[in-house]
Amino acid sequence: MTPLSKRALRALDQFNAAYPWDHNAHYHQWLMRQLPQRFDTALDVGSGSGELVRLLATRANEVQGIDSDPVITAQAQRLTSLSTPGTFTVADALTGIPASSYDVITCVATIHHLPFIEALTVFRKHLAPGGTLVVVGLSRAQTAGDYLLGAAASPLNAATGWLKNKGRRAPRPVSMTALTRPADMSFSDIVSKSHDVLPGARLRRRLFWRYTLVWHRH
Known part of the structure; x- marks a missing residue:
C-alpha cells in the first residue's frame, strides 16, 4: 500500500468516526x-x-431479548417502555434461551461470536413449526467479489453516515457501544455450513460488510 493510499484510508476512518451510523439497524426494516x-x-x-426488540414488539404479543452483557442488557430494559411487550435477559445464546419455542428468531451481528453450526442448531431447535429465522451476519472477505463489494461500500458508507447525521458530527449511537470482533468465516463457508443445518436457507451478500440468512421451518 502506498503512502497516499494509507493517508486516504486514515482520512476515511476519521470521517467515518465523525459521522457514525449503525450498520446493523440499517437492516432492521429489511428484516x-x-x-x-x-x-x-x-x-x-x-x-x-x-x-x-422494540421493533419486533410492534407486531408480536411477546418478545424476549437475550444478551451476554449485563450492562447493555440493563440499558436496554431502561430504554424500553413498560407498555412494550419486550423483556431482556442476561443469558448465553447456546444454553440460556428462556422458552422452548418461538415463532420468530432474529440474530443480528452476533453469530460470528458463537460456534456457527452449534448456534444454528440451537436456533433451529427453538424455532416453532412455521416459524422464521433471520440472521444478519458478518463474513470474512476472501474472494475478489468480496473485496470489490467492500470497496464499493466504502464511499457509500461515508456518504450514508454524513446524510444520516445531516452533515453534523455526532457521538457513536448507543447501539454501537458493544464490543465486537472480526468475522473469521468466509461467505462460501457460511453458505455451505448453513445448508447442512438449515436446508433451503436463503443467503445473500449485502452492502456494508454484511450477509443475510432467512430460513422458514416447515
Missing part, C-alpha cells in the same frame, strides 16, 4: 419485511440496547 404482519412470540439473540 421486518421477511416476517409475518403478526406473530405471537419472538426472540432476539444478541439484543444489545434493544432497538430490534
